[in-house]
Amino acid sequence: MKIESQCDATTQAIGEKLAKLFQYGQVVALHGNLGAGKTVLSRGIARGLGITEPVTSPTFTVAQEYKTPDGHWLYHLDMYRIDDEMAAIAFGVEDYLTNRNAIALVEWPERISRLLGGNSCIVVTISHLDEETRELDLPDALGEKLLQIGLPEGARVIEP
Known part of the structure; x- marks a missing residue:
């Protein structure tokens, strides 16, 4: 299902709602070009999980860890600077991907795609439609659940 977001605030609001649909132990693969809005969506997901500290891009740190108010974790990983899967394994990425x-x-x-295969991985792709507008391509089942709880203002379905 493809959803259009009119601005960063809407993309964050979509993330907040998606957070309610995710389960601990899941991995969410965020595909998109540089500046597509992956970190913006991640900020919303963090906020939806009750995290109040600032969420920044983990490009230079590779991993950011955030504790939720209920004692769980949100891991925000950026594989952009990881050369290959062996480097990711050496870094300890499997510990992040398998924490229930x-x-x-x-x-x-995509840099660690083979490592994601054994996990219950949800794939979300974010694309630029123009300077402000983004398209979020969600798995159909996730998109349907999102529609059930309601899209935020500034979001609309563009392809069911």
């Missing part, structure tokens, strides 16, 4: 008490958001997941 965490949701792992993975930017640039």
Whole structure:
């Protein structure tokens, strides 16, 4: 299902709603070009999980860890600077991907695609439509659940 977001605030609001649909132990693969809005969506997901600290891009740190108010974790991983899967394994990425008490958001997941296969991975693709507008391509089942709880203002379905 494809959903259009009119601005960053709407993309964050979509993330907040998606957070209610994710389960601990899941991995969310965030595909998109540089500046597509992966970190913006991640901020919304963090906020939806009750995280109040600032969520920044983990490009230079590779991983950011955030504790939720209920004692679980949100891991925000950026594989952009990881050369290959062996480097990711050496870094310890498997610990992040297999923690049943965490949701792992993975930017640039194509760099570790074989490591994602054994997990219950949800694939979200974000694309630019213009300077402000983004398209979020969600798995159909997730999109249907999102529609059931309601899209935020500034979002609309563009392809069911």
